[in-house]
Ligand SMILES: Nc1ncnc2c1ncn2[C@@H]1O[C@H](COP(=O)(O)OP(=O)(O)OP(=O)(O)O)[C@@H](O)[C@H]1O
């Protein structure tokens with residue numbers, strides 16, 4: 001595949017490019033041409049300022065090695081853009097990539113200097129619906145990373161990349177670097193997101209306890225949920241971003257220190273109240289009822305519903321609403337929460353107001369969580385599992401729930417300190433609140449700093 005061809009394609013699509021943008025594009029073309037003459041000195045290329053896509057040069061892989069990589073079920077493209085290939089003990093191959101920093105520098109986001117990193121080629125560890133994930137260690141920093149490789153539609157910007165570049169939070173998997181590479185054979189473009197590595201997903205942790213024929217200890221549930229809400233408050237509040245696929249597989253943890261980070265922003269979107277959004281998102285068991293009702297003007301509260309389902313699953317060891325189909329999902333919800341009333345249905349989707357639903361009585365949550373002794377825990381779940389999105393708690397309200405007072409009262413505890421549970425950033429965590437709201441929230445969340453009132457009082 002001729003890289004200049006792609007560059008031209010992109011340039012044509014970038015109709016709104018300013019002249020300065022075009023000139024940077026030309027510069028990049030030059031880079032590209034230079035690099036094609038010099039295999040060892042390629043730097044990543046801005047294909048277009050609009051699409052903001054950079055690609056590594058593709059070098060031909062010796063056919064024997066290509067076959068070896070295919071026989072290991074490795075994506076055939078991987079490794080082809082390597083600049084140096086140094087055999088390591090144990091048949092590991094070191095590859096060097098020209099990559100871009102995950103977060104553009106604040107001073108000059110437009111001018112991003114690519115850097116070279118080297119890492120051993122490794123096996124695929126995760127298969128998602130959109131790509132493959134493999135784990136390796138960057139040789140220069142000795143940092144373990146996960147590389148998520150997704151097929152990139154050349155006509156569009158990658159929303160996952162755009163969002164990952166924007167967000168930086170202790171409870172969200174950090175984008176360290178990214179690069180594009182092409183597969184000359186299939187004429188496909190791939191985006192590689194180089195992410196900080198986390199050892200397990202919450203799904204694996206749940207399975208671990210199921211295997212031990214027990215359920216997750218109460219304190220562990222609490223610490224994970226608190227961090228999940230911290231991450232959600234950050235993306236929802238100031239940034240207006242909805243994750244849209246919260247589920248145990250997309251929540252990563254370190255079971256040794258209980259650190260939690262949200263991953264997989266492949267479905268995430270900044271919701272604009274004036275624009276409709278597709279309702280066919282989110283994995284079925286965790287799908288908020290307004291999505292099942294086909295709402296296209298939903299809010300970030302859909303993530304809170306999904307989080308409630310995750311919390312229930314941590315406590316029960318199995319999904320609370322295991323629907324077998326889209327509509328059966330609603331049946332599972334109604335079996336526990338009862339039939340939604342008129343007001344609920346109107347809030348979820350007014351188009352369904354005329355529909356008649358059989359009247360089913362709700363089952364008290366206390367009966368579902370028979371072994372749960374903490375009433376505040378059940379109270380929080382019931383505030384999250386509200387049909388009406390307006391009544392449903394926000395991530396911030398969840399954080400402020402008295403269920404988490406135990407964390408606040410133990411502000412000197414090692415886990416609380418190490419995980420920075422009580423560290424908040426005024427600008428990024430509370431920016432969207434009024435001054436008065438900020439004070440109230442801080443008094444609740446940081447009683448040891450802001451209030452002499454006993455938090456449990
Ligand atoms: N930073 C990471 N550290 C460790 N493992 C990761 C990391 N990112 C992803 N994974 C693993 O790879 C899996 C797939 O990643 P991800 O969810 O981002 O891809 P996806 O294709 O969008 O998935 P899906 O659509 O199936 O949810 C995750 O469930 C997780 O097990």
Ligand SMILES: [Mg+2]
Nearest residue numbers: 128249250264
């Ligand atoms: Mg996923």
